[in-house]
Amino acid sequence: MPKQGSLLAYTVSRLILALPTLLVLLTVLFLVLRILPGDPISALEAGRRSTRDIAADKARLGLNLPWWVQYPVYLSQVFSGNFGTSLGQIYLGQPVLQVILQKLPATIELATGAMLVATLVGVGTGIIAGSRRDRPPDIVVRLYGSIIWVIPVFWLGLMLQLVFAVGLHWFPPNLRYEPDPVFFPPPSHLTGLYTLDSLLEGRIDKLAISLAHLALPSLTLGLVLSGFFTRTVRANLLRTINSDYVEAARARGIRERYIVYRYAFRNALIPVVTILGLQFAILFAGAVLTERTFSWDGMGTLLLTSIDSRDYPMIQGTVIVYAIIIVAISVVIDVINGFIDPRVRY
Amino acid sequence: MDPMLQVQDLSVHYKTRRGFVRALEELRLDAIQGETVGVVGETGSGKSTLGKAILGILPAGTQVDGKILFRGRDLTQLSNQMYRRLRGEEIALIFQDPMTRLNPLMTIMDHFVEEIRDHESVSADEARRRAREALVSMGIHESRIKNYPHEFSGGMRQRIMIALAIVLKPSLLIADEPTTSLDVIVESQILGILQDLKRAYSMSLLLITHNLGIVAEVCDRVAVLYAGKLVELGPVRDIFRKPLHPYTQGLLSSIIHLETKELHSIEGSPPNMIAPPSGCRFHPRCPYAQSICVERLPPLVEFEPGHFAACHFGDKFL
Numbered sequence: 001m002p003k004q005g006s007l008l009a010y011t012v013s014r015l016i017l018a019l020p021t022l023l024v025l026l027t028v029l030f031l032v033l034r035i036l037p038g039d040p041i042s043a044l045e046a047g048r049r050s051t052r053d054i055a056a057d058k059a060r061l062g063l064n065l066p067w068w069v070q071y072p073v074y075l076s077q078v079f080s081g082n083f084g085t086s087l088g089q090i091y092l093g094q095p096v097l098q099v100i101l102q103k104l105p106a107t108i109e110l111a112t113g114a115m116l117v118a119t120l121v122g123v124g125t126g127i128i129a130g131s132r133r134d135r136p137p138d139i140v141v142r143l144y145g146s147i148i149w150v151i152p153v154f155w156l157g158l159m160l161q162l163v164f165a166v167g168l169h170w171f172p173p174n175l176r177y178e179p180d181p182v183f184f185p186p187p188s189h190l191t192g193l194y195t196l197d198s199l200l201e202g203r204i205d206k207l208a209i210s211l212a213h214l215a216l217p218s219l220t221l222g223l224v225l226s227g228f229f230t231r232t233v234r235a236n237l238l239r240t241i242n243s244d245y246v247e248a249a250r251a252r253g254i255r256e257r258y259i260v261y262r263y264a265f266r267n268a269l270i271p272v273v274t275i276l277g278l279q280f281a282i283l284f285a286g287a288v289l290t291e292r293t294f295s296w297d298g299m300g301t302l303l304l305t306s307i308d309s310r311d312y313p314m315i316q317g318t319v320i321v322y323a324i325i326i327v328a329i330s331v332v333i334d335v336i337n338g339f340i341d342p343r344v345r346y
Numbered sequence: 347m348d349p350m351l352q353v354q355d356l357s358v359h360y361k362t363r364r365g366f367v368r369a370l371e372e373l374r375l376d377a378i379q380g381e382t383v384g385v386v387g388e389t390g391s392g393k394s395t396l397g398k399a400i401l402g403i404l405p406a407g408t409q410v411d412g413k414i415l416f417r418g419r420d421l422t423q424l425s426n427q428m429y430r431r432l433r434g435e436e437i438a439l440i441f442q443d444p445m446t447r448l449n450p451l452m453t454i455m456d457h458f459v460e461e462i463r464d465h466e467s468v469s470a471d472e473a474r475r476r477a478r479e480a481l482v483s484m485g486i487h488e489s490r491i492k493n494y495p496h497e498f499s500g501g502m503r504q505r506i507m508i509a510l511a512i513v514l515k516p517s518l519l520i521a522d523e524p525t526t527s528l529d530v531i532v533e534s535q536i537l538g539i540l541q542d543l544k545r546a547y548s549m550s551l552l553l554i555t556h557n558l559g560i561v562a563e564v565c566d567r568v569a570v571l572y573a574g575k576l577v578e579l580g581p582v583r584d585i586f587r588k589p590l591h592p593y594t595q596g597l598l599s600s601i602i603h604l605e606t607k608e609l610h611s612i613e614g615s616p617p618n619m620i621a622p623p624s625g626c627r628f629h630p631r632c633p634y635a636q637s638i639c640v641e642r643l644p645p646l647v648e649f650e651p652g653h654f655a656a657c658h659f660g661d662k663f664l
Contacts, residue, residue, distance in 0.1 A: 244446035250403045251441075252461050252510060253433035262460075263449050342494040343450060 007338055010345050014334045018327045025323040030074055033312055034067050040087035043310040061087070063312075078320060088311030096317035099302065104321065105192025106176055106298035110221065110290065111283050113214050117222025118283075119276060122229020129230065130237030130268075131260065141230060149227030153286070157220040157293035164216060171215045174295040178209060217294040221287060225279055232275050236268035243267070270341050277333030281326040348418075349376035350550050351400070351518055356412035358395050358404065358574075365620045369395040371574045372412070374646065379517070382544060382551040384561040384582070386597065387571035390616050393554045394442075396571075397520045400552075401439050402429045416518070435465045438511035442523035444503035448495035454481065454506055455491045458513060465514055480513040481506070484539065501532035505539065512543055519543070520552040525560070537564060558601055562586060567652075570594050573617050573627040576646060580653035590655035590663045592632045626658070634659060 041057045058064045062073065077084065083096040091099050129141035165173035172178075176194060177186045187197035187206050195214065198207035240246065241264045249259050288300030299318060306314040338344045358370040370392040377383045387393050398404050400414055402421060414421040416437065424432065433439075441447050448457060458477030462468060468476075478488045484505040495503060504524065511519060521540060525533035541564055544551050553565060561568050561582060568585050570578040570593065578591040589595045596612035614631035617623050623630055629639040638658050646656045649664055657663075 244441070244443065245449045247403060248439075248441055248447040248507070249449070251398075251401050251433055251439040253430045253435060253465060254460060255430070255464050258460065258464070262452065266451050267449070341451060343496050 007335075007345055010338050011331075011335050014331050018331055021327055022323060025327075026075065026078060026320065027071075029316060029319050029323075030071055031067070033315060034070075036310075038310045039063055040310045040312050043088075043308075074316070078316075083317040083320070084313035086306075086311055086314050088306055088309035088314055090305060090309075091311075091314065096313045099314065100299070100317050100321055102192070103297065103299050103302045105194075106296060107284060107287055107291070107300060109176075109193050109195060109214060110217055110287050110296060110298060111280065113218030114221035114225065114283055114287070114290075115276075115280050117218050118225035118229055118279070121223065121226035123233050123272070125226070125230045126233020127237065127265070130234040130241065133238060138234075141234070145227040145230035145234075147227070148223055149231075151224060153220060153224045154289050154293045156224060157217070157290060160216050160220055161293075172213050173216070174293075176210070176213050176296060217290050217296055220293070221283065221290045225283065228279065229272075229276065233268065233272055236271055237264060240264040240267040266340065270337060273336055273340065274333055277329050277336075281329045284322060284325055348378075349415075350379045350417060351375075351377045351552075352413075352415040353396075353400070354413040354415065356396075356399060356414060357410070358392070358399050359409040360395075360405070361407045361409070362620075366409070367619045368574050368622060369619065370399065373571075373574075373576050375569055375576065375579070377518070377550045377552060379550055380544070380548045381567065382553060382565045384565035384568040385552060385554045385571060386556065386558065386561055386568055388556060388616055390573075390619060391571040392574040393556075393571055394522050395574075397439055397522045397552070397554055400520060401433055401437055403433070403439075431465065434461060434511070434516065435514045436516050437518045437520065438514070438516040440504075440507055440511050440519070440521045440524045443527050444507050445500055445527070447507055448503060450495055453492050453494055454498075457506075457510060458491075461510060462513060476513060480509040484509040501528055501535065504528060504532070504536055508536070508539060508543075512547070512549075515547060516549065517547075518550045518552065520554065522554045523556070524553075526555075526557075540564070558597060570597070573622055574619065575627055575656065576654075577628065577657070578655045579646070580650075580655075584650065584653045588653075588664065590649055590653070590660040591628075591657045592634055593628045594655075595663070596631075626656070 039058065041054050041061070041063065055064070062070060081097075083100075086092055086094050086096055086099060125141045125144065129138040129145075132138045161173045164170045187194055187201050187203065187210070190197050190200055194210035195207060198204075198210050241260075243264075245267075246259055246263045249263050254263075284299070287296075287298065288304060290296065291298050291300035292304070299321070303315070303318045305311075306318060334344075353373055353375040356370055356373040356375075357368070360367040360369055373392075373396065375383070375385075375396075385393050385396060395404070399410060400416075400421070402424070404410065410422060412422070416432075421429065421432070448454075452460075455474065455477055458480065459470060459473045462473040462476060463470070478491060481491055482488050486502060486505060486509075490498075495506075498506065508524075519540075524540070525536050528536065537560065540551060540553075543549060551564075553560070555561060565582050567580060568578075568582050569576055570585070570591065572591075572593045578585060578589065578594045585594060586598065589598055593612070596610070599610040600612060602609045612631055617627060617630070623640075625641050626632070626635075626639045626644050629635040632639065636658070642658070644656045644658045644660075646654050647660060648654050649660050
């Protein structure tokens, strides 16, 4: 690439621009949590202790102070990497960051698996439909795209469990790994990604078990998303196939396969990459329902239990980690787009 | 001399949801080697369709009838593969809007190398050498060949498009409103370039335009299209001095005259091309229209040597 230097400069500028975005997110999160009714101490102790004791506990944690006093403390803690300790029932007293780092790999693994399914199915069907406009394959694919998009993710999950786990016994119905730690010890915790850890250990049998557990949840989440990708890829391909530069390339006698790949497909890819990335970010949050359906012990489950118990530090920590991931993904998308599209680099 | 290009009874009908758009009806046209033929008409007259039909790049599902003979071969009978080889190599097309005609993701060099190597089996080095040569011949510095399309102005992009069109040395160049989207100074540069090229390579040029000034300046012969029909064809000198078709007369009188500052226009608007008017398609707007014009389609008649017109009353204007 002749423009390597400017691509690097562009990446750095994108990273710097990501910082204010994070600050805004942190502030909104803080305010929303204080506006919500209830607080961690009441949720934890409700009905068991006197209101006076509760008030004393709140004062000890600084929760009785006005928000403008709590806010700078909160910010300085976050920026020094101190996320506090849990105030919820399950993880009471445990450092928030430690709990999150335990749950995060499960969600990353699920989101990546789902993204893989969605991209392969979505881009594949999108190309089939876009290059055969209004012919039978296109009509079938468009129908698929609409139907899969409106199916609720938990319903699809239940159906896949019913057919492939309960009925056919092809895949385990839930969990990340076998429940029996003696016969099936899980891979040692290096990255927390069971598939990667199995590979690092060099154990193909463990990898197979991990993948088998990953299959149904990834398929569930990935298929629901794929419908949207199908439609996006198809629409963009139709747009670029009818573009002026494709007509001009045809007039120059360029080979048809180059026209489809270099002209139509690569140009159609630019908006698709952006949408793919945004969906990947949303997918982290959307994994909540899938995690519930498949008893997948990840960030989504953690967030739900934390909200139930008004565990402020845990909710804040979880959402901050989500926010960092989303900002990181959007920077990666921008860099990828900068790589594909020379116009973006300026 | 045998004509290089002979278009015989060419009809092009586009399929749309509301019916067939009759973009061209039984068009006849020819061009000999080294000749510049102007194709004139207003928007929707079928000018651009003619260029695309010759190159065989009309949208799928378009109905094409008639023959397009190029050096004696009927192009409408060519296989897809043969037609692809011919495009760019023997017939090239320059479009109206250079801003959107280059792939934004490819450098100028990529465009050239791709085109050259899709037609000739030459080394990448040889292709790059020829690319630089073609670009420099259009007055663009060779250091800019690694740039992307968005880094060039409209006039420069049109020169790049011309360089791409001539890099394989085609014998027929079709220029579809090549200067319409450019300012007048760039326009005269581009016209100058086209004329130099024609002389240097003894190419034939089919210049599609609505600008009669350009026609007078560079064309040998001119074909006037109205609503998909050829209404007049002849040497530029004859047509400007003695237009035989009322539509051509209207076009010529709609040029502003510097002395009198008078400007005429043709009343009415171009017809609906799905259901065009009966008889002579121009009759609803023609100041001389009679009942025969509504009933019968006037044939193309040679009123003087080489000067054809499709008007029932052409001899009255001689």
